[in-house]
Amino acid sequence: MELSGAEIIIECLKAEGVDYVFGYPGGAVLHIYDAFYNQDDVKHILVRHEQGATHAADGYARSTGKPGVVLVTSGPGATNAVTGIATAYMDSIPMIVITGQVPKHLIGNDAFQEVDSVGITRPIVKHNFLINDVNDIATTFKKAFYVATTGRPGPVVIDIPKDITAEKIAFEYPSTIEMRSYNPTVKGHNGQIRRAVDLIKSAERPMIYSGGGVILGNGSEQLRTFTRSLGYPITQTLMGLGAFPATDPLSLGMLGMHGTYEANMGMHHCDVLVAIGARFDDRVTGNLEKFCPDAKIIHIDVDPASISKNVKVDIPIVGEVAPILNAINKELAGSAELTNKGAIEKWWAQINEWRAQECLKYDRSSDIIKPQFVVEELYKATNGEAFITSDVGQHQMFAAQYYGFDRPRQWINSGGLGTMGFGLPAAMGVQLAHPGEMVGCITGESSIQMCIQELSTCLQYSLPLKIINLNNGYMGMVRQWQEFFYEKRYAMSYFDALPDFVAVAESYGHIGIKVEKPADVRPALDEAFKQKDRLVFLDFITDREENVYPMIPAGAGLNEMILV
Amino acid sequence: MVYEVDNTEAVEMKHIISILLENEAGALSRVAGLFSARAYNIESLTVAPTDDPSLSRMTLVTTGTDEIVEQVCKQLNKLIDVVKLVNLTDDAHVERELILIKVKAENEQRDEVKRIVDIFNGHVIDMTDSTYTLEVTGDSEKIDAVLKALESITMLEVVRSGQLGMGRGNKGMV
Numbered sequence: 001m002e003l004s005g006a007e008i009i010i011e012c013l014k015a016e017g018v019d020y021v022f023g024y025p026g027g028a029v030l031h032i033y034d035a036f037y038n039q040d041d042v043k044h045i046l047v048r049h050e051q052g053a054t055h056a057a058d059g060y061a062r063s064t065g066k067p068g069v070v071l072v073t074s075g076p077g078a079t080n081a082v083t084g085i086a087t088a089y090m091d092s093i094p095m096i097v098i099t100g101q102v103p104k105h106l107i108g109n110d111a112f113q114e115v116d117s118v119g120i121t122r123p124i125v126k127h128n129f130l131i132n133d134v135n136d137i138a139t140t141f142k143k144a145f146y147v148a149t150t151g152r153p154g155p156v157v158i159d160i161p162k163d164i165t166a167e168k169i170a171f172e173y174p175s176t177i178e179m180r181s182y183n184p185t186v187k188g189h190n191g192q193i194r195r196a197v198d199l200i201k202s203a204e205r206p207m208i209y210s211g212g213g214v215i216l217g218n219g220s221e222q223l224r225t226f227t228r229s230l231g232y233p234i235t236q237t238l239m240g241l242g243a244f245p246a247t248d249p250l251s252l253g254m255l256g257m258h259g260t261y262e263a264n265m266g267m268h269h270c271d272v273l274v275a276i277g278a279r280f281d282d283r284v285t286g287n288l289e290k291f292c293p294d295a296k297i298i299h300i301d302v303d304p305a306s307i308s309k310n311v312k313v314d315i316p317i318v319g320e321v322a323p324i325l326n327a328i329n330k331e332l333a334g335s336a337e338l339t340n341k342g343a344i345e346k347w348w349a350q351i352n353e354w355r356a357q358e359c360l361k362y363d364r365s366s367d368i369i370k371p372q373f374v375v376e377e378l379y380k381a382t383n384g385e386a387f388i389t390s391d392v393g394q395h396q397m398f399a400a401q402y403y404g405f406d407r408p409r410q411w412i413n414s415g416g417l418g419t420m421g422f423g424l425p426a427a428m429g430v431q432l433a434h435p436g437e438m439v440g441c442i443t444g445e446s447s448i449q450m451c452i453q454e455l456s457t458c459l460q461y462s463l464p465l466k467i468i469n470l471n472n473g474y475m476g477m478v479r480q481w482q483e484f485f486y487e488k489r490y491a492m493s494y495f496d497a498l499p500d501f502v503a504v505a506e507s508y509g510h511i512g513i514k515v516e517k518p519a520d521v522r523p524a525l526d527e528a529f530k531q532k533d534r535l536v537f538l539d540f541i542t543d544r545e546e547n548v549y550p551m552i553p554a555g556a557g558l559n560e561m562i563l564v
Numbered sequence: 565m566v567y568e569v570d571n572t573e574a575v576e577m578k579h580i581i582s583i584l585l586e587n588e589a590g591a592l593s594r595v596a597g598l599f600s601a602r603a604y605n606i607e608s609l610t611v612a613p614t615d616d617p618s619l620s621r622m623t624l625v626t627t628g629t630d631e632i633v634e635q636v637c638k639q640l641n642k643l644i645d646v647v648k649l650v651n652l653t654d655d656a657h658v659e660r661e662l663i664l665i666k667v668k669a670e671n672e673q674r675d676e677v678k679r680i681v682d683i684f685n686g687h688v689i690d691m692t693d694s695t696y697t698l699e700v701t702g703d704s705e706k707i708d709a710v711l712k713a714l715e716s717i718t719m720l721e722v723v724r725s726g727q728l729g730m731g732r733g734n735k736g737m738v
Contacts, residue, residue: 118590119590119593122590122593122594122597123597123601126644127644128590130589130590147644179644180647181585181586181644181645181646181647182644303642304638304641304642305635305638305639305641305642307638308631308634309635312631
């Protein structure tokens with residue numbers, strides 16, 4: 001039987017086990033939408049803006065490990081998706097973005113809604129394709145899913161001219177694919193693994209520094225075994241939170257610009273650093289010249305280009321985190337008792353001194369709502385079990401610092417690109433993938449307005465999200481930097497005309513609650529989570545000028561933190 | 565390359581890199597785009613299909629410290645269209661570049677130009693009453709030397725191919 005290009009696209013998605021596609025129709029993809037109309041296997045979620053589609057697919061991917069799928073039209077459909085594609089690219093999230101294109105004979109003619117989607121997205125995708133022939137659709141989809149989900153994952157764009165989606169051919173989906181130019185490394189080099197184990201065993205002041213790669217590579221179990229069998233301290237990046245439980249005493253919390261004092265001091269003074277699925281981002285290292293001055297560094301990463309990019313390492317191991325940690329754990333289990341026990345005890349005593357600084361303390365007696373307090377109460381109200389998405393800014397840091405994430409894929413935020421507007425649509429993707437689970441979006445009054453139109457999508461698909469709006473009237477992180485570095489000249493960081501968020505929520509058909517007193521925080525949260533089938537928008541009026549502490553100022557080393 | 569740990573000092577050096585890539589639309593712009601996006605230098609770049617029409621062979625000359633060039637190679641290798649990459653710089657290899665020069669050649673200058681071309685084993689491949697078009701091949705130093713030798717002659721047009729490179733020895737790149 002012959003199928004149209006559009007029907008073939010649906011068949012490809014089915015063959016890849018896709019259950020949701022996030023999209024928005026338009027001229028160039030109408031054949032594809034027509035094919036959606038005739039089937040129920042792949043469900044389509046209609047967003048209100050293409051950026052929302054990409055973030056929703058992204059949230060779906062981050063919370064499940066499966067690739068998120070997006071379908072948008074040519075021209076503005078594709079350009080609106082660009083922010084979301086770049087967001088996924090920076091955090092290595094597997095995503096397939098299908099963009100419609102004008103018919104082949106019009107390409108290059110400045111046709112209506114024509115844009116060079118492949119050209120525009122080239123620097124922000126792992127790879128992209130322009131399909132020229134209906135016969136190439138199936139193999140291209142097979143390649144796209146393979147590339148997006150293997151090695152260091154990332155978004156892949158498939159641009160499809162409209163005429164191709166109407167042509168009919170016999171359909172066959174390839175069961176396997178081979179690409180001579182793409183063979184990601186899986187297993188680590190045995191010699192390197194043995195060298196790493198020797199160094200790990202001889203450490204006197206070790207630190208484990210793990211990142212988002214552990215979550216992407218499903219290496220959380222292996223990381224727990226590794227860390228606990230050694231009893232070494234571990235710190236996690238913003239992207240890595242949850243891979244190792246925050247509640248475990250070995251966890252020193254997050255590191256970097258707004259990391260904990262004990263994590264950053266531990267990094268600075270360690271003699272052996274084990275970096276796992278982390279990429280030495282500038283928000284983590286601070287001043288590179290002052291970074292880990294005494295440490296021998298082991299770096300496990302699936303991407304060879306991440307090795308020695310910012311920081312020169314001593315023992316690189318290229319490959320997937322899970323099999324490499326398995327091999328290391330096996331070596332450790334088979335080796336003699338560690339002889340560095342005394343040194344490690346001394347090291348922990350030092351770390352506990354740093355811990356005693358209680359760098360995350362804040363004024364709990366305030367009669368104004370502190371943003372940190374809201375996050376702590378949210379943790380209690382949800383028993384620490386909710387999926388939490390965030391937008392970008394102060395609230396994102398408060399969420400990372402005060403909600404202790406105990407499982408991988410529980411904490412979903414835009415770390416690399418830092419995209420305001422990410423939180424709400426991402427939470428939609430999470431909720432669709434996990435019906436019945438608690439999903440909270442910690443946001444601020446500035447970020448939430450960047451994709452607030454998705455409240456309408458939430459009503460259409462009955463997504464009972466809980467939106468925790470930390471409303472201080474400022475773009476908080478911008479204001480904080482202006483306070484510190486621009487002598488409080490608050491240029492354009494204050495909104496003079498904020499909407500009534502309760503009314504906004506209600507006009508979209510949801511429940512809105514405004515909370516102004518600390519005593520009302522917990523009851524409001526409890527009330528919100530009681531609403532199992534309704535979205536509740538909680539507008540917390542918080543301390544206007546609270547800052548995120550501790551902080552490493554630009555140019556400083558990890559040992560030069562500003563505490564409260 | 566991945567496991568190399570070098571301790572050389574941060575000196576900027578010229579590197580010649582050979583790349584086999586899929587002969588597909590957009591492959592060239594992926595390579596060129598990578599250089600501009602990551603602020604790497606590109607001195608010259610030549611590309612054309614090989615005996616296998618599904619593959620293109622590119623020779624790329626870049627300058628940078630060893631660390632930067634290592635990153636350049638890793639980032640290039642990451643591109644899905646790149647099938648194979650070799651940094652020819654440190655191993656024995658041959659390099660060739662071709663230059664075409666249109667010069668003013670009138671009266672006694674006609675003999676002078678012809679002599680220079682002969683010295684560099686080049687050819688006059690086109691002529692008019694008042695001009696010669698010259699062709700010279702060689703490594704970059706030789707090409708630079710030709711240009712220097714012709715300094716006193718009025719050059720109307722100069723086009724260089726950029727360098728081509730190939731490793732010495734009995735092995736091919738694939």
